[in-house]
Amino acid sequence: MIAKISTKYKTILITGGAGFIGGNLVNELLLSSNSQIINVDKIGYASDMSKIEIIKKQLGADFQKRYELIKLNLKNKNVLEPILNKYQPDLIFNLAAESHVDKSIINPLDFIESNITGTFNLLESVKSYLKKFPDKNNNFKLIHISTDEVFGSLGKNGLFNENSQYKPNSPYSASKASSDHLVRAWQKTYKIPAIITNCSNNFGPWQYPEKLIPLTIIRACKLEPIKIYGDGENIRDWIYVLDHIDGLISVANYGSKGETYCIGSNNRISNNDLVEKICKILDKLKPHNKPHTKLINYVPDRPGHDYRYALDANFIKKSIGWESKFNFEETLKLTVEWYLNNQEWSKNLLKVK
Ligand SMILES: NC(=O)c1ccc[n+]([C@@H]2O[C@H](COP(=O)([O-])OP(=O)(O)OC[C@H]3O[C@@H](n4cnc5c(N)ncnc54)[C@H](O)[C@@H]3O)[C@@H](O)[C@H]2O)c1
Numbered sequence: 001m002i003a004k005i006s007t008k009y010k011t012i013l014i015t016g017g018a019g020f021i022g023g024n025l026v027n028e029l030l031l032s033s034n035s036q037i038i039n040v041d042k043i044g045y046a047s048d049m050s051k052i053e054i055i056k057k058q059l060g061a062d063f064q065k066r067y068e069l070i071k072l073n074l075k076n077k078n079v080l081e082p083i084l085n086k087y088q089p090d091l092i093f094n095l096a097a098e099s100h101v102d103k104s105i106i107n108p109l110d111f112i113e114s115n116i117t118g119t120f121n122l123l124e125s126v127k128s129y130l131k132k133f134p135d136k137n138n139n140f141k142l143i144h145i146s147t148d149e150v151f152g153s154l155g156k157n158g159l160f161n162e163n164s165q166y167k168p169n170s171p172y173s174a175s176k177a178s179s180d181h182l183v184r185a186w187q188k189t190y191k192i193p194a195i196i197t198n199c200s201n202n203f204g205p206w207q208y209p210e211k212l213i214p215l216t217i218i219r220a221c222k223l224e225p226i227k228i229y230g231d232g233e234n235i236r237d238w239i240y241v242l243d244h245i246d247g248l249i250s251v252a253n254y255g256s257k258g259e260t261y262c263i264g265s266n267n268r269i270s271n272n273d274l275v276e277k278i279c280k281i282l283d284k285l286k287p288h289n290k291p292h293t294k295l296i297n298y299v300p301d302r303p304g305h306d307y308r309y310a311l312d313a314n315f316i317k318k319s320i321g322w323e324s325k326f327n328f329e330e331t332l333k334l335t336v337e338w339y340l341n342n343q344e345w346s347k348n349l350l351k352v353k
Pocket of ligand 1: 015016017018019020021022040041042043044045046047048072073074075094095096097098099100113114115118145146147148176198199200201202203208
């Protein structure tokens with residue numbers, strides 16, 4: 001069901017491959033290709049290697065041959081270039097970033113360093129690498145993974161698309177917007193063969209339990225208050241993580257250098273309705289003497305909280321033929337089941353950090 005990566009990409013470097021989306025991408029590429037996978041990650045609080053450990057057991061000796069983890073912080077200058085020169089990747093997926101809006105409000109500097117300086121260092125390293133190995137230029141692609149949050153907030157109507165104005169409202173989205181601008185400028189000025197993707201909110205197994213869906217499931221399972229910001233009417237456009245991975249692989253295979261693609265799957269729902277859906281699933285899977293919605297607790301709104309995101313994914317469909325394949329209701333249920341069956345995983349993760 002998920003696209004296979006082109007065999008022309010013999011060596012693929014993934015930054016942020018120990019995170020939620022990056023880890024799912026590492027696993028998918030290990031399982032469905034013969035490419036060598038280099039995972040570059042600083043191994044921060046949101047990193048988790050247990051999903052990759054499962055694939056390690058599954059692949060055995062092939063895993064040792066094809067996979068390398070390099071612990072490195074992209075905010076530091078000159079650390080990536082030797083890695084690029086050594087492994088000579090044909091493709092880079094840049095997913096390394098600090099990704100939690102709430103944390104960006106408390107400590108914006110981490111976001112400036114990882115998301116802006118980190119992307120700058122990556123671009124400079126790629127520039128030097130391609131100068132040193134000009135033969136790589138023809139096939140090489142750098143795919144920079146970004147978010148729909150860079151476009152700011154929509155009112156009741158309208159959709160974001162590739163031509164939407166950048167109007168970020170949080171330190172997180174401003175840092176991602178800045179990194180997109182750097183990628184665009186390095187593509188235009190230095191001809192770095194880069195592509196930007198802007199995706200909507202991801203969900204699925206292995207997501208660090210700070211984001212709305214895993215946090216709601218975990219709190220509800222423990223019969224703790226389920227916190228919702230403001231009046232809960234904020235709307236997000238949700239995409240199952242493997243749908244995003246499928247979109248990223250399709251962009252690597254067929255996307256045009258210098259282009260931007262919006263990846264979304266038309267699952268627009270308010271936080272109130274989403275939390276209610278999760279509660280209803282839990283009422284069936286883990287019944288309690290009261291409906292789980294009774295745990296809902298409204299808390300003061302987040303500063304700069306965007307009202308609505310909604311992506312128009314027509315351009316990626318028309319230009320490279322990608323469209324969302326996963327059903328929202330089914331994948332949400334599967335995600336709730338996964339967190340129910342893996343409560344130890346989240347407990348351990350939260351204990352360590
Ligand atoms: N999660 C979403 O809903 C979503 C939606 C659209 C786009 N994105 C983007 O996708 C990417 C991945 O998101 P995620 O949800 O998997 O995030 P995550 O927080 O789960 O993982 C990010 C990973 O990047 C690593 N990292 C952070 N800063 C680094 C640095 N300076 N050097 C090296 N490694 C570093 C972290 O250690 C972590 O393992 C991010 O760029 C994010 O902006 C996420």
